[in-house]
Amino acid sequence: xxxxxxxxxxxxxxxxxxxxxxxxxxxxxxxxxxxxxxxxxxxxxxxxxxxxxxxxxxxxxxxxxxxxxxxxxxxxxxxxxxxxxxxxxxxxxxxxxxxxxxxxxxxxxxxxxxxxxxxxxxxxxxxxxxxxxxxxxxxxxxxxxxxxxxxxxxxxxxxxxxxxxxxxxxxxxxxxxxxxxxxxxxxxxxxxxxxxxxxxxxxxxxxxxxxxxxxxxxxxxxxxxxxxxxxxxxxxxxxxxxxxxxxxxxxxxxxxxxxxxxxxxxxxxxxxxxxxxxxxxxxxxxxxxxxxxxxxxxxxxxxxxxxxxxxxxxxxxxxxxxxx
Numbered sequence: 153x154x155x156x157x158x159x160x161x162x163x164x165x166x167x168x169x170x171x172x173x174x175x176x177x178x179x180x181x182x183x184x185x186x187x188x189x190x191x192x193x194x195x196x197x198x199x200x201x202x203x204x205x206x207x208x209x210x211x212x213x214x215x216x217x218x219x220x221x222x223x224x225x226x227x228x229x230x231x232x233x234x235x236x237x238x239x240x241x242x243x244x245x246x247x248x249x250x251x252x253x254x255x256x257x258x259x260x261x262x263x264x265x266x267x268x269x270x271x272x273x274x275x276x277x278x279x280x281x282x283x284x285x286x287x288x289x290x291x292x293x294x295x296x297x298x299x300x301x302x303x304x305x306x307x308x309x310x311x312x313x314x315x316x317x318x319x320x321x322x323x324x325x326x327x328x329x330x331x332x333x334x335x336x337x338x339x340x341x342x343x344x345x346x347x348x349x350x351x352x353x354x355x356x357x358x359x360x361x362x363x364x365x366x367x368x369x370x371x372x373x374x375x376x377x378x379x380x381x382x383x384x385x386x387x388x389x390x391x392x393x394x395x396x397x398x399x400x401x402x403x404x405x406x407x408x409x410x411x412x413x414x415x416x417x418x419x420x421x422x423x424x425x426x427x428x429x430x431x432x433x434x435x436x437x438x439x440x441x442x443x444x445x446x447x448x449x450x451x452x453x454x455x456x457x458x459x460x461x462x463x464x465x466x467x468x469x470x471x472x473x474x475x476x
Contacts, residue, residue, distance in 0.1 A: 184223050186252040187233055192226065192242060195235045197266040199287035200273045202280045202331065203243060211244035220245055223254035225268065233257065236265050237272040263295045271306055281340075282331040285316040292317075311435035315341075323349050326356045335359060338366035338410035342373035345429065366406045367413075398422075409440055 224238030233255055235242060245253050260268065270287040273279045279287075291297045291305075299317075303310040319330065319340050326343065329335050339359055343352045359369045398415045405413040405424070412427040426441075428434040 184254055184256055187226075187255045189242070189245060189250060189253050192224070192233045192235055192253065192255070193229070195239070195265065195269055197262065197269060197290070198235070198239055199266070199270045199283050199290075200239065200279060201283050203240065208240065208244050208247060211240060212247035215241075215245055215248040215250060220250065220253050223256050225272075226255045226257050227260050227265065228257060234265075236260060237268050263291075266290060266294070267305055280331055280333075281316065281319065281337045282327055285320050288313050288317050289320060309435060309439040311432035312439065314432050315436055318344055323353055323356075325353060329356065329360065335369075336366065336407065336410070338407055339364070339369045341410055341429075342370040346373055365403060366410065367402070370412050409437055411437060 220241055222238070222241065224241055225236045226233040227236055228234070236258075242253065266287070270284075270291070273283070273287075288302055288306075291302050292299070297305070299310050299313045302308075302313050306313075316337075319327070319337065322330075322340060322343060326335075326340065330337070330340055335356070339356075343355060346352045346355060355369075355373050358364070358372055362368075364372065397419055402413055402415050405426075409426060411429075411433070414425045416422050416425065426437055428437050
């Protein structure tokens with residue numbers, strides 16, 4: 153089942169629109185075709201490796217009731233339709249027992265195929281952090297793109313790309329833990345500040361075993377509780393919040409920003425303190441806070457008076473030489 157051309161254009165997302173030639177996908181009676189689902193083969197460059205059974209089952213039930221509303225995107229390879237975008241739809245359609253599936257057939261090269269697959273997954277559902285990092289690394293290693301090139305193509309800040317690629321330097325066990333969802337990128341970030349791989353593994357085991365939140369993981373990895381340390385050095389300080397409502401916000405902000413966050417004061421008045429570990433980390437945090445609507449750090453004269461973003465006393469080591 154295929155909707156109107158305007159609906160399909162919106163469904164593909166803003167990022168995909170920059171890669172798919174305008175006025176070529178949705179015109180002409182032969183552009184969108186119904187193909188035998190068994191003639192569609194997997195994309196060897198598919199960045200997503202984890203598909204949750206529950207999500208696929210829900211989508212399959214929807215397809216049974218409504219059909220496949222949005223066509224998959226393919227290219228011809230050796231007489232077959234090689235999938236470029238829409239693997240969740242394809243898998244769910246197979247679960248639903250659909251014999252044919254609507255498909256757009258276009259002539260994309262290997263680089264475009266990977267870019268579109270990566271963008272589609274970033275837009276539609278939270279991509280596993282390992283899949284995301286590996287996707288960026290492949291764009292760099294296979295096609296020679298710089299971090300700046302990648303950021304423009306996928307619509308992400310360059311510092312975000314750099315920080316995601318850094319997690320690939322972690323030990324295999326930690327990366328698999330990230331892939332399985334046992335820990336988050338926020339848990340992995342402070343481990344990057346630990347130079348010894350054995351220590352990284354030790355701290356990771358403690359994080360998983362103790363079910364530590366991101367803030368506790370940072371304290372464990374750095375060996376410091378910065379809130380307590382600063383209170384001792386600075387003498388009289390406004391106390392870190394013990395308010396239950398604000399503590400809940402601290403946890404949520406810490407998870408969202410993937411770094412240490414503290415709230416001082418009460419629900420009526422106080423301040424929020426966010427730590428960063430490098431210039432790139434500062435750019436990443438500011439992008440998350442403002443949605444990218446802020447000047448780069450070198451052009452910022454001063455932070456907003458009601459919100460402070462401060463460098464931590466424990467500086468993370470510089471990342472390894474870029475692979476680009």
